[in-house]
Amino acid sequence: MKKETVLVTGGAGFIGGHLVEKLLQKYHVVVLDNLSTGTMMNLPESPHLDFVFGDVSQEEDVAQVFATYTFTYIFHLAAVASVAASIENPVETHHINMNGTIYLLHAAQQQAGNIQKFVFASSAAVYGSEPTLPKKESSIIAPITPYGIDKWASESYVITYSQLFGLKSSAARFFNVYGPRQNPTSPYSGVLSILTDCFQRVKAGDETANFTLYGDGSQVRDFVYVGDVVNALILLAESEESTSEVYNIASNQRHTLLEVIGMYETITGEKLPLTYQTARAGDIQKSYADIEKIKELGFVVEDSLETGLRKYY
Ligand SMILES: NC(=O)c1ccc[n+]([C@@H]2O[C@H](COP(=O)([O-])OP(=O)(O)OC[C@H]3O[C@@H](n4cnc5c(N)ncnc54)[C@H](O)[C@@H]3O)[C@@H](O)[C@H]2O)c1
Incomplete structure (x- = not known):
């Protein structure tokens, strides 16, 4: 039987590489990555893995991937993942971290009938330094960096696309992954x-x-171990209940x-x-973080x- 196809943007990165490894047990995986911080060494050899060298902030690169494949799940991890880099280079970071998300959503929407879930890698940075703890998904959003602002705006687009266009989606706010x-x-x-x-x-x-x-x-x-993050991402993708919802991913x-x-x-x-x-x-x-919300879906911290x-x- 033909395997279902999954897109992982940023799949050659630290978290992406671990996610791809696990997804390959079940799916055909396409990685879209420009190798700016990622490396091919993070990716296993597999006949079920296609690597596409491309940039999520170039609309034609994104369109090309969607013209070639039909996806069941999309995990959008490609980003400038450094808060400090976003402060040094807010314009470039915004183009990748925000526009890249919109290009992907726009392309994915054309396949909304097939896509079971678009999962977005957001960040605890959306909460900023507002002091109320632990952070719940309903806590005040007050990002203090361009990185946090773009993650928050991207999340909002992702959930809005779900509500407006029926593209099923969830956002995952990672705390400190290692x-x-x-x-x-x-x-x-x-x-x-x-x-x-x-x-x-x-x-x-x-x-x-x-x-x-x-x-x-x-x-x-x-701090949350990368194996737990991978389990959480796959849980969000495969769960119907998580549609249009945002989740903390922490330990x-x-x-x-x-x-x-x-x-x-x-x-x-x-x-x-x-x-x-x-x-x-x-x-x-x-x-x-408070992680009760994702625990209700069955998430268990293993490490x-x-x-x-x-x-x-
Ligand atoms: N590591 C953490 O603790 C943490 C915490 C919160 C959120 N996140 C988010 O998780 C995701 C993955 O982070 P990571 O730690 O694996 O970082 P990483 O830098 O290892 O991975 C990012 C990947 O995206 C790729 N990429 C960057 N810009 C791109 C572009 N324009 N087009 C295509 N590919 C591009 C990079 O080459 C790399 O492979 C990011 O979205 C990051 O913001 C990470």
Whole structure:
């Protein structure tokens, strides 16, 4: 029997690569990616995987993919995933993170009869620094960066397309995702990828290895293992109930950065050299989620921070 076809934009990225790996167990997967931060090394070899080199912010690239394939599910992950990059380059980021979403929705709408779900990768950044915690999906939306604003606007388009044009869709607000193959090379990479890289260098005897802590380390985050994020995304795609809804994707565990470093020191048996610097613009002091809504769909957090870090290290 012919497998159903799924589109993953940004499939060569950190989260996308893990998602593609899992989807291949069941579906034919098409990845649309311009490899700006992603890499082919994140993608497995498979006769059921087609890679399309293209840019979601170029309408003709998007149209071409939809002219070639008919999709059952769409996972839209392609984005400039760095908050700091969005502050440095708001115009370019907006073109990719916002216009790219509209081009995809517009193209997907032509196949709305076939598409079971359009799932959008949003972010906890939509909540901004408004202090009420934990963040529920109904919490105040107050993004403080171009990245957060574009994620919020994209989410709104995604849900509105569902209501106006019958394109079934859901949005997933990821909190801090971590796991293998997260790229540590940019100064804006996820903090756990930089930490993991530093610990690996300390272990290898690199005396220059040093971790720069912005702020005093008391910032609180809800770290979620990438395997749990993949499970959540597939659950949202396959569930009828999630149509036109927005969900937090997190682990419901709260840790300060200093606690994370301490946990990692116990796991690795290494002491991490630290340098303190002032907090960065746009950094939020505390961010953690209420995940009751997605749990009602059957979502279960499989990895604690400790088991996730052991897999990652
Ligand atoms: N990692 C996190 O903690 C986190 C948290 C919240 C939200 N998100 C969102 O999840 C998604 C995936 O993030 P990630 O951490 O895997 O980042 P990533 O940078 O590893 O992946 C993004 C992918 O999108 C591709 N891409 C970027 N611009 C593109 C364009 N114009 N056209 C086509 N492809 C393009 C990149 O090459 C890369 O493969 C992003 O939408 C990000 O905003 C991530």
